Structure formats: C-alpha cells, structure tokens
Amino acid sequence: xxKRVVFRSRLLPYLLVLPQIAITLIFFFWPAYQALESxxxxxxxxxxxxxxxxxxNYVELFQDPSYLxxxxxxxxxGVSVAVMAMSISLGLAVAANRVVKxxxxxxxxxxxxxxxxxxxxxxxxxxxxxxxxxxVAYWLKNVGVDWNHYLNGDQALLLVIVAAxxxxxxxxxxxxxxxxxxxxxxxxxxxxxxxxxxxxxFWTIVFPLLTPTTFFLLVVNLVYAFFxxxxxxxxxxxxxxxxxxxxxxxxxxxxxxxxxxxxxxAAQSVILMGLVIMMTFVQFRFVERKVQY
Amino acid sequence: MVENRPFxxxxxxxVLIIGVLFLCFPxxxxxxxxxxxxxxxxxxxxxxxxxxxxxxxxxxxLVGGLPEAGGVPIGSMMFNSLIMALVITFGKIAISIISAxxxxxxxxxxxxxxFWMIFITLMLPVEVxxxxxxxxxxxxxxxxxxxxxxxxxIASATATFLFRQFFLTIPDExxxxxxxxxxxxxxxFWDxxxxxxxxxxxxxxxxxxxxGWNQYLWPLLIxxxxxxxxxxxxxxxxxxxxxxxxxxxxxxxxxVLAMIPPVIVVVAMxxxxxxxxxxxxK
Numbered sequence: 001x002x003k004r005v006v007f008r009s010r011l012l013p014y015l016l017v018l019p020q021i022a023i024t025l026i027f028f029f030w031p032a033y034q035a036l037e038s039x040x041x042x043x044x045x046x047x048x049x050x051x052x053x054x055x056x057n058y059v060e061l062f063q064d065p066s067y068l069x070x071x072x073x074x075x076x077x078g079v080s081v082a083v084m085a086m087s088i089s090l091g092l093a094v095a096a097n098r099v100v101k102x103x104x105x106x107x108x109x110x111x112x113x114x115x116x117x118x119x120x121x122x123x124x125x126x127x128x129x130x131x132x133x134x135x136v137a138y139w140l141k142n143v144g145v146d147w148n149h150y151l152n153g154d155q156a157l158l159l160v161i162v163a164a165x166x167x168x169x170x171x172x173x174x175x176x177x178x179x180x181x182x183x184x185x186x187x188x189x190x191x192x193x194x195x196x197x198x199x200x201x202f203w204t205i206v207f208p209l210l211t212p213t214t215f216f217l218l219v220v221n222l223v224y225a226f227f228x229x230x231x232x233x234x235x236x237x238x239x240x241x242x243x244x245x246x247x248x249x250x251x252x253x254x255x256x257x258x259x260x261x262x263x264x265x266a267a268q269s270v271i272l273m274g275l276v277i278m279m280t281f282v283q284f285r286f287v288e289r290k291v292q293y
Numbered sequence: 294m295v296e297n298r299p300f301x302x303x304x305x306x307x308v309l310i311i312g313v314l315f316l317c318f319p320x321x322x323x324x325x326x327x328x329x330x331x332x333x334x335x336x337x338x339x340x341x342x343x344x345x346x347x348x349x350x351x352x353x354x355l356v357g358g359l360p361e362a363g364g365v366p367i368g369s370m371m372f373n374s375l376i377m378a379l380v381i382t383f384g385k386i387a388i389s390i391i392s393a394x395x396x397x398x399x400x401x402x403x404x405x406x407x408f409w410m411i412f413i414t415l416m417l418p419v420e421v422x423x424x425x426x427x428x429x430x431x432x433x434x435x436x437x438x439x440x441x442x443x444x445x446x447i448a449s450a451t452a453t454f455l456f457r458q459f460f461l462t463i464p465d466e467x468x469x470x471x472x473x474x475x476x477x478x479x480x481x482f483w484d485x486x487x488x489x490x491x492x493x494x495x496x497x498x499x500x501x502x503x504x505g506w507n508q509y510l511w512p513l514l515i516x517x518x519x520x521x522x523x524x525x526x527x528x529x530x531x532x533x534x535x536x537x538x539x540x541x542x543x544x545x546x547x548x549v550l551a552m553i554p555p556v557i558v559v560v561a562m563x564x565x566x567x568x569x570x571x572x573x574x575k
Contacts, residue, residue, distance in 0.1 A: 006399055012478060017391075019387075019388040020392040020411060020453070027426055028413075031425035034428065035421075099305055110313060115558065124545070133541070134339075174567055174571065234529065276417070
C-alpha cells in the first residue's frame with residue numbers, strides 16, 4: 001500500500017492532494033449531500049420555501065406506476081444491452097484470437113467504435129431506422145416488419161438497445177481478447193490431444209477460464225447501460241413514445257429540469273446512487289481485479 | 294493454432310467479416326448520407342453510394358452554421374469540444390499524478406481518508422447528482438464558461454489509481470538513491486517519477502481525451518449560450534428541432550465530423566490505447 005522509504009514533509013503532501021480533494025468536496029460530496037437532504041423536502045416551484053416531508057418523496061415514487069415502469073424499462077434495457085454486446089464481442093474475440101494473418105487489421109476495424117460518443121451512435125441508428133427513409137427500416141419493410149419507433153414503444157426500446165450495444169461491442173471485444181490471450185496454450189493443446197473438439201474445448205476450458213473477465217464486463221456493461229446511455233436516449237427518442245424508453249437516469253433529468261420537481265428528482269438521484277454503490281461494491285467484492293488492497 | 298481445420302478457418306473469417314460489417318455499416322451510411330442533397334434523402338430507399346454534394350455540405354457545416362443548431366458553425370463547436378477535451382485530459386492527469394504521489398510517497402495524517410474520498414467519487418457519476426451539481430456551478434457563477442465546462446469533471450479516481458499502482462511498482466532503491474544525492478521530494482518527482490510515467494501518461498491521455506470529447510450531459514446543463522456548444526451535444530438540437538423535419542444530410546455530416554478526432558486518436562495510437570484501457574480498468 002505504501003513505500004518503505006518515504007519523504008518527510010509537513011505541508012507538501014497536503015498541497016499535493018489539495019486540488020483533487022477540493023474538486024471532490026465541492027462538486028461531488030457537497031452535491032451528493034444536497035441531493036440526500038432535499039429528497040426529504042418538498043420545494044415550491046419558485047424555490048422560496050420548502051417543507052420537511054420525511055419519506056414522502058420516496059413513498060410517492062414507489063406508488064407511481066410510471067416510475068416502477070421506468071425501473072422495469074431500465075432493467076430490460078440494461079440486461080439486453082449487456083447480453084447483446086457481450087455475446088457479439090465474445091464471438092468476435094474468439095474468432096480474432098484464432099486468426100494469424102491480418103490479425104491487426106481486423107482488430108483495428110473492430111475497436112474504433114469505442115471512440116464514438118453514445119449520443120452519435122444513437123443519432124446514426126435513429127437515422128438508419130427512420131420509418132420514412134431509414135435504410136434498415138426499408139429492409140425490414142421488405143421482409144414484412146412494419147417499423148415505426150415513433151409510435152411503437154417496444155420498437156423504440158429495441159432501437160436504443162441496438163444502438164447502445166453497437167457502441168459497446170469494441171470495449172468488450174478488447175477485454176475478451178486480452179482474457180483469451182492469457183489462457184495458456186498448453187491447456188488447449190492438452191485437451192486437443194485428448195480428442196476434445198473446438199466446441200467442447202471452448203465450453204469446458206476456455207469459457208470457464210474467462211469467467212472473471214465475463215463477470216467484470218457484466219458489471220461494467222450494466223453501469224454503462226444504466227448511466228452513460230443518458231445521451232443516447234436524450235438525443236434520439238427523448239424517453240418516448242409516451243415513456244417507453246425513459247430509463248431512470250433520463251427520468252431524474254426530466255423530473256428535475258423539465259418538471260422542476262426538485263424533491264422527487266433528488267429522491268430519484270438518491271435511489272440511483274444506492275444502485276451505483278451496490279454495483280461498485282459487487283464489482284470490487286467479487287471481481288477483485290481493479291485494486292489490490 | 295492447435296490443429297488445421299479448414300472449415301473452422303473459413304468460419305472464423307466469416308464471423309470477423311460480418312462483425313466488421315455490423316460495426317462499419319452505420320458509419321458508412323452516415324458518410325454516404327452526408328454527401329447527398331436533401332432531394333436524395335427525401336424518399337426511400339436512400340442511395341448506398343456517395344453523392345456529389347460532399348464539398349458543399351461540409352463547407353456549409355464547418356463555417357456557415359445552421360439555423361437548426363442556433364446558427365453556430367460546426368467548426369466553432371468542434372473548437373469548443375477540443376478545448377474541453379484537452380483541459381479535462383490535462384487537468385485529470387495533472388491533479389491525479391500529484392495526489393497519487395502524495396499518497397504513495399508521504400506519510401501524513403488522513404492519508405487513507407483522502408484516498409477513500411477519491412475512491413468514492415467513482416460511485417457518484419454526474420448522472421446521479423445532476424441538479425445539486427448544477428446549483429453549485431450556478432452559485433459559483435461558472436455557467437457558460439469554459440471553467441464551468443471543465444473544472445467539475447477534472448477529479449479522477451481511475452487515473453489516481455493507475456498512477457498509484459504504477460508508483461508502487463517502482464523500486465524503493467530509486468528513492469533511496471535520490472535521497473542520498475540530496476534530491477528533495479519535488480526534484481525526485483520532476484526528474485525521476487515523471488519521466489518514468491511517460492507511457493502511462495500517454496495511455497491515459499487517449500482514454501481521457503475520448504472521455505472529454507464525448508461528454509454530453511454536462512455541456513447540456515452548463516451551456517445555454519450557443520457559442521459555447523460542444524459538437525457532441527449540439528447535434529441533438531438538430532435532431533429534435535421541433536416543428537421542422539430533421540435535415541439528415543447535415544446531421545450525418547455533423548456526426549461524421551464529431552467522431553473524426555476521437556476515432557483518429559484511437560486508431561493512430563492503437564497499441565497505447567489497448568494497453569491503457571485494459572490496465573486502467575484493472
């Protein structure tokens with residue numbers, strides 16, 4: 001954790017950590033505390049007075065069917081994005097690990113979407129799927145699917161899932177590839193000598209050895225889907241139609257900035273914070289890849 | 294390769310080619326659409342090959358500006374994005390490397406307290422404290438300023454951890470040698486630690502640059518003045534422009550322009566990027 005040999009100085013270490021600590025206090029801890037505090041109050045629309053209401057904001061949220069629907073939407077969204085992005089990238093990583101020729105070429109072509117912002121990924125897929133002129137919507141129509149994400153909530157949700165997963169494939173691919181490359185060749189060769197075929201080898205040796213990577217990526221993908229995709233939803237469907245794609249993060253923003261209901265927005269923030277804390281805990285407790293204590 | 298199976302080799306390449314097509318096709322369509330005029334994009338199916346309006350579209354976007362985006366040229370939005378990305382990147386690296394240095398190389402009260410405070414920021418992404426953070430920025434008078442756009446995002450637990458992990462692998466003998474030669478802590482940092490950290494800094498630079506360039510929610514909150522819009526955030530104004538139909542050839546042109554700088558960074562510095570990504574998440 002620390003060096004055996006250290007420097008002695010009374011003031012210097014404090015000066016060195018000062019900028020980072022100042023920013024965390026002002027822009028992280030203070031706002032988080034504010035969110036916690038105002039989640040117990042109801043504020044009037046002009047911010048002149050506020051009233052202590054204890055848990056009422058929370059109670060109202062959990063009695064609100066549309067908030068519960070958002071929970072469900074977020075869950076469906078998160079799990080679908082994670083499963084889709086991870087299975088595609090696992091397939092690609094296994095293939096990329098096998099090729100000898102042109103390996104770098106393939107890798108380059110597969111990793112660049114990492115740099116594309118979620119908002120842009122959303123906008124591009126929004127264009128591809130546009131019911132009146134999108135090319136994918138046109139192909140779908142030719143095979144008999146009537147695509148209109150402006151009216152059909154399920155299709156709108158599918159649209160944001162595909163766009164979010166598309167952007168995340170590169171990230172997962174790199175981690176799966178790193179995981180695959182760290183599996184000792186001798187294990188695979190031993191299994192091959194025992195006449196295990198490629199499919200069998202994958203399911204009995206490779207996949208179990210990838211479990212830490214898979215679990216780590218699952219948490220990362222869920223965090224990505226729950227939080228980073230705000231931009232994707234906001235730039236395209238804006239939570240609609242009705243509230244078919246209004247995931248929890250989008251709702252916090254909408255309730256606070258558009259609806260001006262600070263108490264409820266703060267309570268939603270606190271619930272989300274609980275969610276992140278839980279997921280970070282799971283990640284560090286069970287994955288233990290990130291830091292050594 | 295363990296054994297030679299021609300069919301499997303064929304399958305491998307097929308999977309990879311389909312994967313590449315799946316990832317490249319959307320951007321291909323964006324590129325194609327940005328080279329056509331509005332007429333070509335008014336009826337389905339839209340063309341799959343380039344049109345002849347590339348020059349007009351892009352020059353209009355870069356310097357002319359669009360009423361849908363508040364009349365601000367995309368060129369100036371990209372300039373804002375660049376400033377934002379660079380300030381965030383250098384800021385994060387600078388304050389993280391010095392706080393990691395303090396935590397690893399000094400013994401002082403509350404050392405671990407500070408470490409945990411930095412750690413906890415991981416659990417407080419902007420998205421979960423939107424309103425109160427916005428309030429803080431308003432109270433400090435930083436709305437519509439570059440400072441407001443960048444300073445609140447500069448804290449970085451990830452970068453601090455990465456530097457801390459790296460410093461822990463540096464042999465103690467270096468510090469001993471430096472102390473025997475009467476080098477003070479600042480001198481040791483500047484002349485020994487910083488040069489040793491070069492690769493780590495470069496790898497972090499790539500990841501943080503992309504992070505900074507792709508920010509969306511924060512500029513959306515902090516900028517109401519159109520001259521401070523960043524390009525990733527500004528595109529949203531064109532898509533959801535209310536009454537009028539979206540002008541897709543301009544929107545796709547903007548999307549292409551907005552993704553060029555980060556994609557170039559990733560592709561050009563691929564090796565460092567892969568190393569930085571896999572290590573910083575460990």
